Amino acid sequence: MKRYIGMLCLCGLVMVGRAQTVTYATLQLTTNKTTTLVFPAAVKPADLGSKDILAQKAPDNENILFLKAATAGFRETNLTVITADGKLYTFTVLYDSMPAKTVYNIAEPQAVNRNEVSFGSGRMNPASAERISKRLLQARRLVHGIAHDKGDIRAVVSGIYIKENLLFLQLSLENVSSINYDIDFIRFSIQDKKIAKRTAAQQVEMKPVCTAGNNKRVRANSSAVAVFAFEKFTIPDAKSFIIQIGEAGGGRHLQLRVKNRNIIHAVPVDELRIRN
Structure with a gap:
């Protein structure tokens, strides 16, 4: 479990927080099982905004994100992921000791934005x-x-x-x-x-x-x-x-x-x- 802590401070444009946003799916996490998200493009670097969720990219597959609950019974929160093709995905995240699903295949049409996310002034994203x-x-x-x-x-x-x-x-x-x-x-x-x-x-x-x-x-x-x-x-x-x-x-x-x-x-x- 320790290997998950802080990983996305170095390697994920993945943000977790309780701010209101538009979400398209609900993820259920627990402390003793890993939930896997498979995206159509690589997950871009950023950091986590909450200690309730532990996240890590797969070492050899940058489009795969592993999630776990850091503590049991955490309050409802949300997860936002930006991928290398400039797409943004948001999720509602709940704690469940017995999640019904642990693997999610995320399709590009499920992104909440149509236009590509900018990765900084004058910088081109990898997909472009x-x-x-x-x-x-x-x-x-x-x-x-x-x-x-x-x-x-x-x-x-x-x-x-x-x-x-x-x-x-x-x-x-x-x-x-x-x-x-x-x-x-x-x-x-x-x-x-x-x-x-x-x-x-x-x-x-x-x-x-x-x-x-x-x-x-x-x-x-x-x-x-x-x-x-x-x-x-x-x-x-x-x-x-x-x-x-x-x-x-x-x-x-x-x-x-x-x-x-x-x-x-x-x-x-x-x-x-x-x-x-």
Whole structure:
């Protein structure tokens, strides 16, 4: 039971309180059984407003929320959950020593809001980032001059886009060989342009917050497109944004260098016309 206490102070946009609100369902909790809520999207971070309910997200499934009563016989309260797709769900919560139901599958139409919840001024929620990344897979090439060829494999940065707090990078791979190109890794980092002798290279790894498309294998005589979303950034004058692509079990490793001028000329997503 102790492992539940305080967990959502770190990992759940889940609020519990007695303020009046619109609710769509009633949950019954007890102290010796776990109630499971399965949402259509990941539960977002926030904290609990009441000690009457203990809550924890499933370690490997962010869309599953576990609940228990902290004390027997607590007064009626309510639970509000916001998910990564910007939906808000509210529940009335009662104590019951013998709850009739302990698993609830929550469907999106049960959300109390139609519009997406904002996660802060100028910040995009994860569901929107994923949706835009998938749309950008269809965007036509707008960036030229950032490419690398090796062993009949060609990698090209074909687009750089911006919306709110996210920078989107479109990467195209073409395989004109008769051997599949299996991707071991795609790494992103900011590195020094020039490294003086006897001086260690300064490197900062950049991790995408969202990925869409094919970044695993480019079949023989075919092509693939992937889009990577990053928290927006620019590059200091003495550094470059480096993309490294490694072939699994092979030697056709590729490296692309993106300059700051490419970043600051990112095209606003809202200006694009993309077929859905």
